[in-house]
Amino acid sequence: MLYGIVNICWIPLTGFISFLIILSAINKSVGVRKAYVSLLLRIFEYGRVSIESASNENSRIPEKKKDTDQNLRLEPIKGEDSNEVSSGAGLITRDAVLLPQAQEITNDKPILAEKEEINFNLENCLDYVKSGVEAIIEDDVTSRFQAEELKSWNMLTRTNRRYEFISWKITLIWMVGFAIRYFILMPLRVLVCFIGVLFAVVTNTVVALIPYRFLRHPLADLSFKITFRLISSSLSSLIVFHNKQYKPKTSGFCVANHTSPLDVAILSTDCTFSLIGQRHGGFLGVLQRALARASPHIWFERGEAKDRHTVAERLRQHVSDPNNPPILIFPEGTCINNTSVMQFKKGSFEVGGVIYPVAIKYDPRFGDAFWNSSKYSMMQYLYMMMTSWAIVCDVWYLPPMYRQDGESAIDFANRVKGVIAKQGGLVDLVWDGQLKRMKPKKEWKEIQQVEFANRLKSD
Amino acid sequence: MHCSWQCCIIISLNISILALAKLGHTTLRSIQWKFCVCVALIGLNKPQIMGNKSSLFLRHEEIAQIQNETGFTPNQIERLYSRFTSLDRNGCGTLSREDLMRIPELAINPLCERIVHSFFAESTDDRVNFRQFMNVLAHFRPLRDNKQSKLNSREEKLKFAFKMYDLDDDGVISRDELLSILHMMVGANISQDQLVSIAERTILEADLCCQGKISFEDFCKALDRTDVDQKMSIRFLN
Numbered sequence: 202m203l204y205g206i207v208n209i210c211w212i213p214l215t216g217f218i219s220f221l222i223i224l225s226a227i228n229k230s231v232g233v234r235k236a237y238v239s240l241l242l243r244i245f246e247y248g249r250v251s252i253e254s255a256s257n258e259n260s261r262i263p264e265k266k267k268d269t270d271q272n273l274r275l276e277p278i279k280g281e282d283s284n285e286v287s288s289g290a291g292l293i294t295r296d297a298v299l300l301p302q303a304q305e306i307t308n309d310k311p312i313l314a315e316k317e318e319i320n321f322n323l324e325n326c327l328d329y330v331k332s333g334v335e336a337i338i339e340d341d342v343t344s345r346f347q348a349e350e351l352k353s354w355n356m357l358t359r360t361n362r363r364y365e366f367i368s369w370k371i372t373l374i375w376m377v378g379f380a381i382r383y384f385i386l387m388p389l390r391v392l393v394c395f396i397g398v399l400f401a402v403v404t405n406t407v408v409a410l411i412p413y414r415f416l417r418h419p420l421a422d423l424s425f426k427i428t429f430r431l432i433s434s435s436l437s438s439l440i441v442f443h444n445k446q447y448k449p450k451t452s453g454f455c456v457a458n459h460t461s462p463l464d465v466a467i468l469s470t471d472c473t474f475s476l477i478g479q480r481h482g483g484f485l486g487v488l489q490r491a492l493a494r495a496s497p498h499i500w501f502e503r504g505e506a507k508d509r510h511t512v513a514e515r516l517r518q519h520v521s522d523p524n525n526p527p528i529l530i531f532p533e534g535t536c537i538n539n540t541s542v543m544q545f546k547k548g549s550f551e552v553g554g555v556i557y558p559v560a561i562k563y564d565p566r567f568g569d570a571f572w573n574s575s576k577y578s579m580m581q582y583l584y585m586m587m588t589s590w591a592i593v594c595d596v597w598y599l600p601p602m603y604r605q606d607g608e609s610a611i612d613f614a615n616r617v618k619g620v621i622a623k624q625g626g627l628v629d630l631v632w633d634g635q636l637k638r639m640k641p642k643k644e645w646k647e648i649q650q651v652e653f654a655n656r657l658k659s660d
Numbered sequence: 661m662h663c664s665w666q667c668c669i670i671i672s673l674n675i676s677i678l679a680l681a682k683l684g685h686t687t688l689r690s691i692q693w694k695f696c697v698c699v700a701l702i703g704l705n706k707p708q709i710m711g712n713k714s715s716l717f718l719r720h721e722e723i724a725q726i727q728n729e730t731g732f733t734p735n736q737i738e739r740l741y742s743r744f745t746s747l748d749r750n751g752c753g754t755l756s757r758e759d760l761m762r763i764p765e766l767a768i769n770p771l772c773e774r775i776v777h778s779f780f781a782e783s784t785d786d787r788v789n790f791r792q793f794m795n796v797l798a799h800f801r802p803l804r805d806n807k808q809s810k811l812n813s814r815e816e817k818l819k820f821a822f823k824m825y826d827l828d829d830d831g832v833i834s835r836d837e838l839l840s841i842l843h844m845m846v847g848a849n850i851s852q853d854q855l856v857s858i859a860e861r862t863i864l865e866a867d868l869c870c871q872g873k874i875s876f877e878d879f880c881k882a883l884d885r886t887d888v889d890q891k892m893s894i895r896f897l898n
């Protein structure tokens with residue numbers, strides 16, 4: 202019986218697989234994904250209109266008086282019409298925002314004023330009370346570690362506001378979509394992803410055996426790109442690359458904003474990188490070991506990554522060899538929900554060499570690419586991605602940047618961050634992404650205390 | 661209702677698959693059983709994924725009640741509720757001090773402990789529920805708002821500010837209380853002697869009944885010329 206199934210299936214299956222691999226090798230797309238995405242957009246638009254009309258009717262019948270509030274009630278959380286959609290956008294206008302650095306331009310710790318007169322009024326503290334309560338209502342940091350809120354529903358239950366039962370048409374669309382996503386797309390995607398990983402394992406093992414360098418390098422390149430093209434196509438990703446003239450070419454660092462582990466796959470479809478990171482087990486581990494066979498990637502053992510000197514030394518060694526591909530680094534050090542860019546770690550900016558900034562902006566309507574690593578495991582995340590509609594994103598290559606004379610690594614990192622934030626339409630934050638897991642440092646509070654002391658003296 | 665819908669879909673799918681298996685070849689049945697299990701697993705996964713989202717909804721009565729008490733609009737209440745649930749990491753419907761302190765911008769505020777404490781004034785078990793949370797926030801609604809509520813009057817705002825200083829809740833601000841607030845505010849940047857003299861001078865200026873402490877009436881007098889509405893109001897939009 203099983204033999205019979207295999208007998209029938211192997212021809213179309215091999216055909217399909219080789220078709221996929223060839224397409225990936227020449228970096229062409231049949232256009233299925235594009236058509237699929239534009240169809241989705243039309244469905245979403247239809248859904249939005251139906252939801253609006255349905256909830257208009259719903260709210261009109263029981264409460265006539267609520268007409269004015271209606272629009273607000275439809276979409277409880279409605280971002281501004283600008284690009285910067287943040288979950289709380291527009292709940293309050295904040296007056297005084299405390300930052301983990303001195304408000305003056307001087308980047309160092311504020312210096313204590315020397316004046317001796319001190320004027321204190323009981324009202325002096327009120328500003329701090331207000332700013333504290335404002336932070337409770339809405340703050341710049343915690344919302345960045347949660348999925349971005351959408352303006353209209355994308356027919357996924359994850360961002361659901363009980364929309365799927367708002368009218369029978371929507372329910373039908375949602376059910377059909379559910380069936381398609383789980384029973385057609387997901388098995389197909391798992392298959393393609395599996396093929397991708399298998400391809401990586403096989404080709405890298407073979408390529409690593411080639412003794413001639415001039416042959417080995419381009420083949421390793423090709424195998425790297427095909428692997429990631431397969432993996433990214435397994436998520437129906439539609440990636441638009443802008444400014445291809447700035448594509449990283451020589452050895453150096455490519456720095457990008459970090460939303461999810463998929464960033465790596467997405468950037469690698471167009472350009473070969475050396476990857477750097479911690480050794481993982483499981484699914485990622487298989488891929489890591491396969492890739493490391495044929496090309497120079499840097500994988501650290503768990504303890505080793507903490508040792509900054511070792512890391513810097515390995516990076517320096519890598520960059521000094523002009524044959525090595527650029528290293529792909531996410532200096533934020535953690536995944537952020539793609540609405541902002543947080544503080545860049547200065548490590549990779551200290552080493553020297555060219556920095557190629559890259560901005561990645563996902564389209565959250567087709568599935569939220571953000572990996573909330575404190576909530577979902579890697580497998581859960583992949584499962585969610587494979588059952589989402591698609592991954593649609595824009596990638597901007599930006600002109601290479603060099604550290605200027607006398608510029609500190611931190612300033613340079615901030616400059617690069619600013620450029621990426623501006624291009625990607627992301628909010629440029631000074632906060633540290635590690636706040637996702639760690640508590641704020643004591644020093645930041647001390648900065649506030651110095652500022653207040655100065656205020657008392659200067660008044 | 662939400663879950664039952666999904667259960668219905670899953671069960672009906674399973675039944676149809678099993679029915680197909682009955683009709684089909686017997687050796688295929690085991691494969692189809694596995695498929696059923698998969699479907700069921702997907703179904704079980706779903707509520708987990710949306711677990712915290714499904715609690716995003718308040719009942720209409722609750723909204724109406726909070727609206728009455730605080731004067732917030734239903735839209736504002738829903739959005740604040742969504743904020744409340746996202747702060748509530750454990751998903752238990754109430755917030756602990758830890759939950760609030762996790763907000764970095766609040767944690768670096770010199771007065772954060774006092775601000776957080778103000779939310780727990782009426783709680784008995786050191787947790788704050790949504791209604792208590794909203795009642796505290798209501799103090800910060802602007803005065804000019806045409807929908808008046810008793811929580812955002814000038815006096816209530818002043819009372820809130822007064823409680824910031826009144827560490828032991830005895831209705832007066834003593835020298836020591838003022839000193840510890842000052843210490844919170846400036847850290848080690850001003851010497852203890854100077855702080856003592858500031859505290860004593862402030863009390864001397866404000867204290868009208870000559871009892872060496874600042875009572876609430878004294879406090880109001882001292883802030884007589886302050887634009888409390890501007891200093892203690894948050895500009896809520898829409």
